[in-house]
Amino acid sequence: MEKEDLVSLQRNVQKLRVEGKYEETIEACFQLLEAGLTANDPKSILTAHLNNAASFYCIGAIEEAFHSIDAYLEYCIDNGDEDDRLNGCNVLFLLHEYNKDYQKAKGTLDRAIELGKKLERYNIVSNAYSNYSMVLTTESNFEGALTMAQKGLAMAKLHEPRTPILEFRVKLNVANALIGLEKLEDAEQLVNELVNDPILESFIREKTQVHDLYGRFLMHKKMYPEALEAYDVAKELAESYNDRNLLKGILEKRCKLCDLMGDVERGYKAQQALIDLLSDLHQYEVAMTAVKLGVKHRITSIERRANTDYLTGLYNRCYMETTADKWLAEASHTGESIVCIAFDLDNLKILNDTYGHIFGDKIIKKIGQTCARQIRSDDLMGRFGGDEFAIILRDLSLAEAHHKAEKLLEAVRSIKVEKDGIYISLTASVGVADNANGKIQTFTDLFHQADLALYQAKEGGKNQICIMS
Numbered sequence: 001m002e003k004e005d006l007v008s009l010q011r012n013v014q015k016l017r018v019e020g021k022y023e024e025t026i027e028a029c030f031q032l033l034e035a036g037l038t039a040n041d042p043k044s045i046l047t048a049h050l051n052n053a054a055s056f057y058c059i060g061a062i063e064e065a066f067h068s069i070d071a072y073l074e075y076c077i078d079n080g081d082e083d084d085r086l087n088g089c090n091v092l093f094l095l096h097e098y099n100k101d102y103q104k105a106k107g108t109l110d111r112a113i114e115l116g117k118k119l120e121r122y123n124i125v126s127n128a129y130s131n132y133s134m135v136l137t138t139e140s141n142f143e144g145a146l147t148m149a150q151k152g153l154a155m156a157k158l159h160e161p162r163t164p165i166l167e168f169r170v171k172l173n174v175a176n177a178l179i180g181l182e183k184l185e186d187a188e189q190l191v192n193e194l195v196n197d198p199i200l201e202s203f204i205r206e207k208t209q210v211h212d213l214y215g216r217f218l219m220h221k222k223m224y225p226e227a228l229e230a231y232d233v234a235k236e237l238a239e240s241y242n243d244r245n246l247l248k249g250i251l252e253k254r255c256k257l258c259d260l261m262g263d264v265e266r267g268y269k270a271q272q273a274l275i276d277l278l279s280d281l282h283q284y285e286v287a288m289t290a291v292k293l294g295v296k297h298r299i300t301s302i303e304r305r306a307n308t309d310y311l312t313g314l315y316n317r318c319y320m321e322t323t324a325d326k327w328l329a330e331a332s333h334t335g336e337s338i339v340c341i342a343f344d345l346d347n348l349k350i351l352n353d354t355y356g357h358i359f360g361d362k363i364i365k366k367i368g369q370t371c372a373r374q375i376r377s378d379d380l381m382g383r384f385g386g387d388e389f390a391i392i393l394r395d396l397s398l399a400e401a402h403h404k405a406e407k408l409l410e411a412v413r414s415i416k417v418e419k420d421g422i423y424i425s426l427t428a429s430v431g432v433a434d435n436a437n438g439k440i441q442t443f444t445d446l447f448h449q450a451d452l453a454l455y456q457a458k459e460g461g462k463n464q465i466c467i468m469s
Contacts, residue, residue: 003041005035006032006035006036006039006041006043006044009028009031009032009035009044010032010043010044010047012028012032013025013028013029013032013047013048013051014047014051016028017051017054017055020058022055022056022058022059023059025051025052025055026052026055026056029048029049029051029052029055030048030052032044032047032048033045033048033049033052036048037318042075042079042080045075045079046072046075046076046079046080046084049068049069049071049072049075050068050069050072050087050088050091052064052065052068053065053066053068053069053072053091053095054091056068057091057094057095057098062095062098062099065091065095066095069088069091069092069095072088072091073085073088073092076088082115082118082119083119085115086112086115086116086119086121086124089108089109089111089112089115089128090112090124092108093105093108093109093112093128093131096108097131097135102135102138102139105131105135106132106135109128109129109131109132109135112124112125112128113125113128113129113132116128122155122156122158122159122160123155123156123159123163123166125152125155126152126153126155126156126159126166126170127152127166127169128152129148129149129151129152129155129170130148130149130152130169130170130173132148132152133145133146133148133149133152133173133174133176133177134173136148137173137176137177137180140180142177142180142181143177143181145173145176145177145180146174146177146178146181148173149170149171149173149174149176149177150174152170152173153167153170153171153174156169156170164199165199165202165203165206168194168197168199168203168206169206171190171193171194172194172206172209172210172213174190175187175190175191175194175213175217176213176216178190179213179216179217179220182220184217184220184221187217188217191210191213191214191217194210194213195210195211195214197210204237204240204241205241205243205246207237208234208237208238208241208243208246209234209246211230211231211233211234211237212230212231212234212246212249212250212253214230214234215227215228215230215231215234215250215253216253218230219253219257224257224260224261225261227257228254228257228258228261228266231250231253231254231257232254234246234250235247235250235251235254235273238250244277244280247277248274248277248278251270251273251274251277252274254270254273254274255267255270255271255274257270258270307319309368309382309383311361311364311365311368311383312364312365312368312369312383313368314368314372314381314382314383314389315380315381315382315383316382316383316384317382317384317385319382320380320382320390320392320443321443321444323380323392324338324340324380324392324443324446325442325443327392327394328435328440328441328442328443328446329441331435331438332435332438332439332441333438334438335437335438336394336395336438337394337395337396337397337398337434337435337437338392338393338394338434338435338446339392339393339396339397339398339401339432339433339434339435340390340391340392340393340432340433340434340443340446340447340449340450341390341391341393341401341404341405341408341430341431341432341450342388342389342390342430342431342432342447342450342451342453342454343371343388343389343390343405343408343409343412343428343429343430343431343454344386344387344388344389344428344429344454345363345364345367345387345412345426345427345428346426346427346428346429346458346462346463347427347462348360348363348364348386348387351363351424355419359419360387362417363387363417363426364383364386364387366415366417367387367389367412367415367426367428368381368383368389370411370412370414370415371389371391371408371411371412373411374404374407374408374411375391375393375404376393378394379391379392379393379394380392390447390450391408392443392446397434398432398434398467398469401432401434402432402465402467405430405432405465406465408428408430409427409428409430409463409464409465412426412427412428413425413426413427413463427462427463428463429454429457429458429462429463429464430453430454430457430464430465430466431450431451431452431453431454431455431456431457431465431466431467431468432450432453432465432466432467432468433446433449433450433452433453433467433468434446449468450468452468453466453467453468454466
């Protein structure tokens with residue numbers, strides 16, 4: 001695949017995620033990942049993993065999101081730069097925060113702050129301090145929250161070009177911490193400044209947040225009617241762009257305020273609005289559950305296609321290599337015997353030249369199906385292209401594997417393929433090797449030994465088995 005094609009796939013992934021088409025994004029990520037692995041293009045692989053993680057997060061499939069971000073961070077170690085690692089920290093924070101694992105969330109923010117300062121990405125550092133402030137507020141550590149928010153404001157002022165909304169967002173956290181500390185005089189000046197800031201006309205979410213904050217400030221001052229008015233404004237704003245999560249918090253506070261005020265009529269209406277929203281949220285969760293189930297089904301289908309050979313339905317080399325490497329790494333510690341059987345059809349070129357490649361493909365498919373029936377369900381069998389196959393067997397000695405190879409060879413010999421009224425018999429050459437008591441620790445090395453034995457079988461006259469001892 002050309003570089004331009006990979007860039008086009010990357011742009012498509014990012015476009016789909018920005019548009020909120022998360023199912024389509026996930027499928028596009030798997031296509032990009034497969035193309036990136038084939039072309040050995042780190043940028044494509046990282047883009048696929050990162051956007052997968054973000055998309056899974058957005059549909060609430062957190063386990064899958066963690067798998068994707070783990071793959072991203074692991075690949076970053078050898079193939080990513082510091083900007084890539086910083087991007088990984090940002091997504092990882094969201095996952096830890098979602099799980100309410102605040103210790104891990106703070107640890108991730110510490111790494112983001114350190115790396116962001118090193119790279120002079122002050123906007124990222126400012127956001128990290130803001131997130132830190134929010135986490136500490138959740139833990140009722142308002143003193144710490146204020147310190148982090150003030151650091152975030154200092155970082156926002158270092159960012160070039162100057163970005164007023166970046167500073168505004170940090171000031172929200174400063175004000176929130178001041179209210180938590182009951183420093184209401186300091187908070188009042190800042191809250192009034194924020195409520196009247198003209199920048200809000202361009203940023204509706206921040207406008208909603210500041211009226212929510214204003215309501216909280218007024219509640220602390222026990223100015224309940226005024227606080228309710230602030231929450232009414234925040235409610236209308238949140239409804240205008242369908243921010244369900246922010247709206248839920250606002251409605252809960254309105255109910256509490258009506259209760260404090262003893263306003264039964266408004267309290268009933270506030271409760272009804274909250275009940276309607278909760279019902280809407282439940283329906284949304286049901287819908288998202290269906291989306292997650294659909295995504296899981298599609299992932300299974302996509303992964304199956306990515307891991308299997310199109311002609312035979314057996315595993316492909318990439319999957320075989322990845323899985324066998326894990327088995328061999330474990331076996332180097334446990335002493336388990338891992339055996340590779342490599343075999344290919346004798347005289348396939350003659351059959352292709354005589355009867356055509358379509359007929360040759362039919363034979364390859366038949367061999368794959370026949371030999372797959374001879375192995376255990378937890379063994380691995382794959383096709384490597386052409387007529388070459390490999391089988392990885394766990395916990396079998398060389399002698400036992402030799403017996404298995406004899407059964408495979410006999411199964412190939414038993415195949416009779418009809419062509420133009422003629423039945424054609426088949427034979428194969430087979431090579432067998434093991435992991436040498438744990439000394440061989442990669443699939444590449446193990447397969448190489450089996451392939452050498454296969455070559456000996458070919459040189460010795462074909463239609464036989466050779467063992468690499």
